[in-house]
Amino acid sequence: MRVVVIGGVAGGMSAATRLRRLDEHAEIVVFERGDYVSFANCGLPYHVGGVIEERDALLLQTPESLRSRFELDVRTRHEVIGIDAAAQTVRVRDLRDGSETTHAYDRLIIAAGAQASEVFDQHIDGPTVATLRTIDDLDRVNAALADGPARVVVAGGGFIGLEAAENLVLAGHDVTLVQRGRHPLSPLDTEMAAAVIDELHTHSVQVRTGTTVRMLDADGTHLDDGTVIGCRLVVDARGVRPASALAREAGLRIGPTGGIAVDGHQRTSDPRIFAVGDGVEKIDAVSDRETLVTMAGLANRHGRTAADAIAWEAGLLDAEPDAAADALGTAIVSVFGLAVATVGWSERDLVAAGRAHRVIHAHPTDHAGYYPGAERLTMKLMVDAETDAILGAQVSGRAGVDKRIDVIATAMHAGLTASHLSRLELAYAPPFGSAKDPVNMLGYIADNRAAGTGDSIQWHELDGALADGATLIDVRSPAEHASGAIPGSVNVPLDDLRRRIGELPDGDLVVHCQVGQRGHTAARILAQRGRAARNLDGGYLTWKAGARMTMEETS
Numbered sequence: 001m002r003v004v005v006i007g008g009v010a011g012g013m014s015a016a017t018r019l020r021r022l023d024e025h026a027e028i029v030v031f032e033r034g035d036y037v038s039f040a041n042c043g044l045p046y047h048v049g050g051v052i053e054e055r056d057a058l059l060l061q062t063p064e065s066l067r068s069r070f071e072l073d074v075r076t077r078h079e080v081i082g083i084d085a086a087a088q089t090v091r092v093r094d095l096r097d098g099s100e101t102t103h104a105y106d107r108l109i110i111a112a113g114a115q116a117s118e119v120f121d122q123h124i125d126g127p128t129v130a131t132l133r134t135i136d137d138l139d140r141v142n143a144a145l146a147d148g149p150a151r152v153v154v155a156g157g158g159f160i161g162l163e164a165a166e167n168l169v170l171a172g173h174d175v176t177l178v179q180r181g182r183h184p185l186s187p188l189d190t191e192m193a194a195a196v197i198d199e200l201h202t203h204s205v206q207v208r209t210g211t212t213v214r215m216l217d218a219d220g221t222h223l224d225d226g227t228v229i230g231c232r233l234v235v236d237a238r239g240v241r242p243a244s245a246l247a248r249e250a251g252l253r254i255g256p257t258g259g260i261a262v263d264g265h266q267r268t269s270d271p272r273i274f275a276v277g278d279g280v281e282k283i284d285a286v287s288d289r290e291t292l293v294t295m296a297g298l299a300n301r302h303g304r305t306a307a308d309a310i311a312w313e314a315g316l317l318d319a320e321p322d323a324a325a326d327a328l329g330t331a332i333v334s335v336f337g338l339a340v341a342t343v344g345w346s347e348r349d350l351v352a353a354g355r356a357h358r359v360i361h362a363h364p365t366d367h368a369g370y371y372p373g374a375e376r377l378t379m380k381l382m383v384d385a386e387t388d389a390i391l392g393a394q395v396s397g398r399a400g401v402d403k404r405i406d407v408i409a410t411a412m413h414a415g416l417t418a419s420h421l422s423r424l425e426l427a428y429a430p431p432f433g434s435a436k437d438p439v440n441m442l443g444y445i446a447d448n449r450a451a452g453t454g455d456s457i458q459w460h461e462l463d464g465a466l467a468d469g470a471t472l473i474d475v476r477s478p479a480e481h482a483s484g485a486i487p488g489s490v491n492v493p494l495d496d497l498r499r500r501i502g503e504l505p506d507g508d509l510v511v512h513c514q515v516g517q518r519g520h521t522a523a524r525i526l527a528q529r530g531r532a533a534r535n536l537d538g539g540y541l542t543w544k545a546g547a548r549m550t551m552e553e554t555s
């Protein structure tokens, strides 16, 4: 069997090496257009910042090492320029001398990744522009900055844009981050993005939102709001689209998202051609609809799936391999000292889709508060209002974020409900967690909501409730109330509530505390004494983050 792989990094090399482990006798040829294969693209920003000191540390394999260990025929600087699906051949250009050759395949795996979505309107005398996707890009960025500290514009405030911004600051540069949307990290809901902006400001990153780069010339970067930023370098991190042109031209089916359409075993509309990685359309685990997710874990996993499917067809496996699981979009990014992670859908996505849902905010510490070094987490869980299914989560903080998002992602993968999170038995000792782990806490709140013993209101619903005549009771201590309060709130500390209940005005009540926990107790006291009371979800902290972001967005 002759297997040709297009693209020699995450998905392509996972497929090639897995196939070799299953089939010692197949001829496996990998064509890679770049100079390097199997390099750590996820590590590129960290070399700019000097966190990964050695450039060579990013070069995980070479054609020689892949030949000696896996007997792979890896040809760098070879670009596949056409696929003839009927003849089962690919046309390949040797970029060293421009010569072209044709190669036959029994099975083809397309792992060509993604490419930048647009190019800038750029004058020749403008600043250097670089994406940050390849080793060549990395060299270009470092060369542009070799003369010492400079102003750099990072266009795009997604995961890669934020990593680039952080590392450019670490390397001593002044950074302006330009984000088209209302806040950096668009998968986050508004109130969850406040901490990201604070972190960027703390590290002197200038953040320009609601605007885009319009043009580049000798004066620098022109934004569409009229601002001009003099700079030496623009890092283009505005996002990518699937590299699906080869597949499209070969007549393979392209999905509605623009990615290559595949089945659960990564087979394209031509059963002899497989496709994996960023170029491929995925199925969203929450909606069952087509989506694009460009993450390394999926590329690696799908590479393995494609290899398994090819080996199965060749009679080399005893059982048909499982189909690939739908995509959850689990992701995490470090923004200086802050970790920010997401999985599944945001509240904004759910509102836009008109899907009935509940939202839960919590602010527990990453480990027992009495043990030194506890850090506050900000957590948000999206839950299906009818089935209690977990639809998504967002977590940020300075410690323990990765553990919590991964537990929730695992729960989603396993089909656990939100209430089930309360019943997970998670590792605990004071340096690591709490007897009620933050994930358990989300489960307890979800359980209360599902059981009808935890009526709540969201920060963005508060103004409407107050306009309708509700009274807002702050059940924190007088000192907490004095240090910052929601306008119009009346301070009745929780421990005085039973005694002072007669003072409360008639009508609906909304109670709140700092994070939502004392507020829940207050709402329970009031509800059991016949008062209609809702707890402000996530308390003052969530309200403050949301109100501040709303003010900044509208000013």
Ligand code: FAD
Binding pocket: 006, 007, 008, 009, 010, 011, 012, 031, 032, 033, 034, 041, 042, 043, 044, 045, 078, 079, 080, 081, 111, 112, 113, 114, 132, 133, 134, 160, 243, 246, 276, 277, 278, 279, 294, 295, 296, 297, 299
């Ligand atoms: P790639 O790994 O991009 O490989 C595609 C290869 O195909 C390229 O080398 C390209 O040169 C080659 N190619 C394309 N067309 C042809 C052709 N016609 N002929 C020959 N070769 C061709 N994901 C995470 O999950 N976590 C992270 O922290 C993370 N950080 C990232 C940081 C950066 C800076 C970048 C760029 C990406 C990051 N990603 C991260 C995303 C992750 O790297 C990708 O999801 C993953 O690499 C996709 O794998 P792939 O095989 O589809 O594409």
